[in-house]
Amino acid sequence: MHLIFSPIWFMGIDSTFEILSAIISILVGAYSYKIYRSTGKRQYLYLFTAFALIFLSFLTRAVTDIMAYNLLLEQMPTINTIVNVQYVYLAGIYFYQFLMLSSCMTLAALALKIKGRKIMSLLTFFSLMFAIAGLYNYSIFHIVTSALLFYVVLHFYGNYSEKKTCNALMVLGAFVTIFASHVIFIFIDNPMLYVFGHFLQFAGYLMLLVNLLLVRRT
């Protein structure tokens, strides 16, 4: 099974992007939580949950990558090392995929205005199942994530069409870019697409940061 997709020169850069994206996500999440505390509106609690899940997923992914790269690069890989890397990687990838899918499902539920505990528990179940399926074929995870993000992008497009503000455009741009990165990750076997996808994904999170800074500058 193909485990590591990063070209050697990109190992570590991808983890840095993931850590920075995690920090941006938790900043956006924290502001959503502040609005929830101030307004009591549950949708901002769900938005906080979605970004907190992204934070955890990127952190899991970054730690997994760093551990696996260290095992592979700092010693001559033996059979034992390769087996250890495999365990570390599979566990990390599973949690990353589960957390990211849960986040995208929460965002899609918000965008489609789906409410109720029963439907949310069903979505959590699907996240668990797709994360398992993603272990056998990474493309499955990225196809499902792209499909969910497609509905999120549609919502943000509708929001921008209605509001026509710079902030709404920035959020739309961010999610279009993140959606595009997941579409590219479907072809993760190609190392250059892996690199390009990471740059694109990070650009998306940077747009979310710019939006937050624009809001704070008011």
Place this chain on the structure above:
Amino acid sequence: MNKRREKKEVVYDMLEALWASKSGLKPTHLIYKSNISHVRLKKHIDELLEKGLVKEGSSDGKPVYLITEKGVGFLKEYERMRKFVDSFGI
């Protein structure tokens, strides 16, 4: 028909009207500018005075309401939140 504004929106409109006026607003002007009833004004202004977001003053011997620094801070934070909320549209 307009939906009834939430309490926070009414308070925001009142503070925005006071902020725009600089020299303060008489109660009748505040009612007109923030589009609320006299009963609602009384209810909200008491709360704003208690929280220190608004203070009482006088102009030409007549009572006026003025926005405080704390009120301006609240107004700015509310505006930030509104921008963030609008950018996500959820």
